[in-house]
Amino acid sequence: xxxxxxxxxxxxxxxxxxxxxxxxxxxxxxxxxxxxxxxxxxxxxxxxxxxxxxxxxxxxxxxxxxxxxxxxxxxxxxxxxxxxxxxxxxxxxxxxxxxxxxxxxxxxxxxxxxxxxxxxxxxxxxxxxxxxxxxxxxxxxxxxxxxxxxxxxxxxxxxxxxxxxxxxxxxxxxxxxxxxxxxxxxxxxxxxxxxxxxxxxx
Numbered sequence: 001x002x003x004x005x006x007x008x009x010x011x012x013x014x015x016x017x018x019x020x021x022x023x024x025x026x027x028x029x030x031x032x033x034x035x036x037x038x039x040x041x042x043x044x045x046x047x048x049x050x051x052x053x054x055x056x057x058x059x060x061x062x063x064x065x066x067x068x069x070x071x072x073x074x075x076x077x078x079x080x081x082x083x084x085x086x087x088x089x090x091x092x093x094x095x096x097x098x099x100x101x102x103x104x105x106x107x108x109x110x111x112x113x114x115x116x117x118x119x120x121x122x123x124x125x126x127x128x129x130x131x132x133x134x135x136x137x138x139x140x141x142x143x144x145x146x147x148x149x150x151x152x153x154x155x156x157x158x159x160x161x162x163x164x165x166x167x168x169x170x171x172x173x174x175x176x177x178x179x180x181x182x183x184x185x186x187x188x189x190x191x192x193x194x195x196x197x198x199x200x201x202x
Contacts (some may be wrong), residue, residue: 002065006073012066023055029192088119094126101134116149118160128153133164140175140185 001015030051034044046121090096100115130150132138138146150160 002062003069005066006069012063015062015066019055019059019062023052026051047072078098088116088123088128089125090125091123091129094124095129096120096123096125096127097129097131099131099134102136104135104142104146106140106141106145109142113145113149113152117152117156120153121156125158127159127161128165129161132165132169135166135169137166137168143169 002012005012005015006011017018030044030047033039034047039047088098090098096119098112100112104112104194116128116130119125150162153160
């Protein structure tokens with residue numbers, strides 16, 4: 001029941017209202033049977049208490065199942081969104097580009113590291129361009145994570161070039177005391193990539 005509700009985008013209260021309705025219906029049946037069979041007050045109380053306990057357990061079970069299925073669906077959707085928000089695109093056999101768009105928070109930066117390392121290794125890239133031109137601002141924690149990505153990629157043999165560094169991002173890099181001479185910018189390597197792509201197309 002919970003899975004059907006989640007798959008059809010229906011709220012949990014529909015299932016709970018249904019259970020409550022049948023609690024009332026079955027409760028009336030129990031009451032009538034108790035009258036017809038002259039149940040003692042103790043016997044009736046024991047039966048109705050047991051019945052209510054079963055219904056309460058059913059409500060709890062359905063609620064937990066709904067939350068579990070809903071959370072799994074949300075997590076799957078978030079995974080798909082994260083994967084689309086950090087796309088590694090292969091330009092040539094050995095060169096890829098990672099265009100980042102929008103704000104980079106800590107969670108997205110963490111996914112950036114995982115995706116860049118996984119895709120870079122999967123595509124067997126030698127170079128990866130990380131384009132930041134569409135990123136408005138990066139805080140110090142995210143900037144630090146970004147350069148951990150670069151270090152990780154270099155450890156698996158992938159050279160990284162950053163393009164589109166905005167003044168605000170450059171200021172953050174300076175505040176982090178990142179050694180700028182160790183950061184490869186696109187302007188310094190545009191001729192290299194042009195020559196490589198040209199040679200590969202010959």
